[in-house]
Amino acid sequence: MKEFSYRTREADIDGLDGRAFDVLIIGGGIIGAGIANTLAEAGISVILVDKGDFAGATSSGSSKMIHGGLRYLAQGRINLTRHLLRERNYLESHVDLVKAKNFDILIGDGLWSRLEIITGLFIYRLLGGGAHSRYIRNEGKYPDNVKGYYTFKDCVTDDALLTVYNIVSAHERGAECLNYMRFNGYETKADGIHASLQDMVSRKTCTVKANVLVNCAGSWSRDILEFPVETRNRMKLSKGIHLILPREVYPEENAVVLKSPIDGRQLFLIPRGEVVIAGTTDVFTDEPNDFEVTDRDRHYVLESIKRFAPMASEGKIIGEYAGIRTLYGDSNEPGRMSRDFKLIGGKNTLTVIGGKVTDYRRVSRKASAEICRMLSRKARLSGRPSIPYSRAGGDLISGIVNYECPLSVEDIVRRRTGAFFFSPDSGKSLIRQLDSDLENKLGVMRNNGFFSGQQNR
Template sequence: MPGPGPVHGAVLSPERRAADLDAVAGAAVDVVVVGGGVTGAGAALDAAARGLSVVLLERADLAAGTSRWSSKLVHGGLRYLAHGELGLARESARERAVLMGVTAPHLVRPLPFLVPDAAGRTASALAALGGRLGDAVRASVPGGRRSLPATRRVGAAEVARLTPGVRGRGGGVVFWDGQLADDARLVVALARTAAAGGARMVTGAAVRAVDGADVHVELDDGEALALRAGVVVNATGVWAQRLAPGVRLVPSRGSHLVVPAARLGAPSAALTVPLPGSRSRYVFALPQPEGLVYLGLTDEPVPGPVPDADPLPSDAEVAQLLDTVNQVLVEPLTRADVVGCYAGLRPLVLPASAGAGPGNATADLSRRHLLREDGPVLTVVGGKLTTYRAMAEEVVDAAVARLGRGAPRSPTARLPLVGAAPRTALDRVAAPRRLVARYGTEAPAVAALGSEPVVDGRPETVGELRFAVRAEGARSVADLLDRRVRIGLVPADRARAVPVAERVLAAEL
């Protein structure tokens, strides 16, 4: 069992960032990764694991963009089966099994999804069919057969137990998928594991231009620096066109609402309600450990240039989410029940055959990713959080081929992230279960830094904030509250937490 401290070499401390900055300026490296989201962090890890020298440059913070605005799911792609994309569904199921079994079993847990008959018997029958097809796909990939329970029909008593807020006395169908404790925590774990493998991780570093092998960077203190790269990996998601203007993207906004779990009877399963008029799109009420439920997901086209600021749900999206889930609830939710909301932009790739105009059917665009070469820049874009590792593997394959060095095969399917361990070992970690579910084997180190709550009535601790600064690269209040502990998802709680975060930063930096 690992000791109580952070994994050696994986500490993203203020001192480590300063040393990385000194080493990066004027350096020549094999791979420069631009973008500190899940794809960029995954690519940095893959490249470092193959013996390449790596620098990751992120303009803001780890997981500052789309990667922290997901539904926090590691899913097997039932929707892709509905669109006939069997290959994408198998890839999703395979990568889910890798995450749950090897890469991050501490961050991913099985979650039941319930489609009640109250949503219509046609809906629950389709869910049963789709779930069984998903079970068959899962059984066909390595490690998939035993990773989740099978789809089954349940009676009224089970519906009432799993989702107490559902009206009527009908049964329903339960299928299973994976749920992340926190999408941003996955990105931080990837970045720290890459750092342990020798990658230099520099946040607050915006890439302004790539000129041949020269990468020009502006730091958030206004200082400029340059370095030379054998290959530049553009993993900037919806902002990919800034380094690769020829990539054709159709961003889509996915929005979620945050509501108290008590308003839905404190469900233990994800309540799943079909969007009216669709057989492949659902609204999910996803239970969270903090006594909250995330209600999502929308799929709205986003025209025009992509802004740097975080997107927000529109009034129409809020109404759509509430109206859809209210179809099956005894006590309908109102806007007054919404204590927070968030939205992210999916970088959907427009196929080359799509003509000149993007149209607006983003829900029907494939979630396949694109790998494109533009001179020294390799752009990897599209896909989804679940398949980040496969995307990273493909782009590093291309980098290795171009460089003529580095291991030809990726080892990341067999590489646990910091904090990861088999479930039996995690069960023996001497720390609060909530911390184990977020930090894995490092939970004792986090617990030792302080157990007092950041905000009364919430579970997050001051020790987590201290650990975020000392080991996870946090440098600001936003880094702490919006990306390391996620209190920021409830604005009223965030306001109360700001003074505590400021005190921690003043003491630690």
């Protein structure tokens, strides 16, 4: 395994100025990570940069489901659901980070009708396979307005870790992957794109050359390149938040799909080990940095889940987080906009809008094929981009520090161990454990004070 740490990062940055690559990818969320991994596997020279940590934005802020989306089926988006289910099945059987989870979908007053769900689950099974779901009468498991429920299987993951594993795999295959490295702009010259990058640790800038620039900057992608007005107007952002609550508020094993009594939207309560994740919202925003959870968001989720988790209250919230969807289309309602991805080509540039975590391999393959076309390269793209990286035994934190390039305690707690999301104390006990020895290992970032408490937003 190749070292990938703050040490290699520093050495790589030292020799970066003036280097030339086939492809520069802006954004180390799941989409940029997947594309870097696919291209690197095909032998194309790639540099990927993220202005914060890898997976520091929406790719650690999702509902963490790997699913076909029954809701998309109800909207008639059969093709999208088919693709998502195919990806779900592949990931479940090939990627350890993706695990099956049972979901109960509820029938009753203010919820769904039996006919709706029978039809939906029949098509879902037709498209994605799996066991037949049986109707189970509610005998006290759920509140009285629930007449019964169907249990079906989807999957869950750690979105941030899936992203980091793709990055490490890309790095292992020769891609240059740099976190805390901001793209500040570019010029097109006779020999290609000259991009200006800034190391957010030292604040030094440098220039790299690339033949193709790939914009995977998520909620910031509208600001990376210039777009025609009609295109830009269709690039919309929608924020979604989640609350992390202790398992005592919802002690069941199965996740539950419910309808909010406030506006009839679909929400989830998803048990994950010692916590339960409740969400989400879907509200247009114009601000790419809008990762704040407001009182209104919190109140909406708590009111929506109250009947199923009566003990849930503001005082019980362990943690909360937000993500921003990038959507493409004309609808005035975020819930009606397609969750499928869109590729927007320019002169030597490619922008990826959307792309679910579930769908990242399909997005990566399609985007990579387009990039190879732009490079006039006949690369063999793997139909099944793989994640060769897995953690070796031994001390977990040393392994993370040496092979997954965290630069701060927050990088470890949020995006390498998931302790912030999945532990009942938001990772505080892990932080206490880390403090004594990590300072020496990661001295590079502690010394400059830049990262203390920093959030990649």
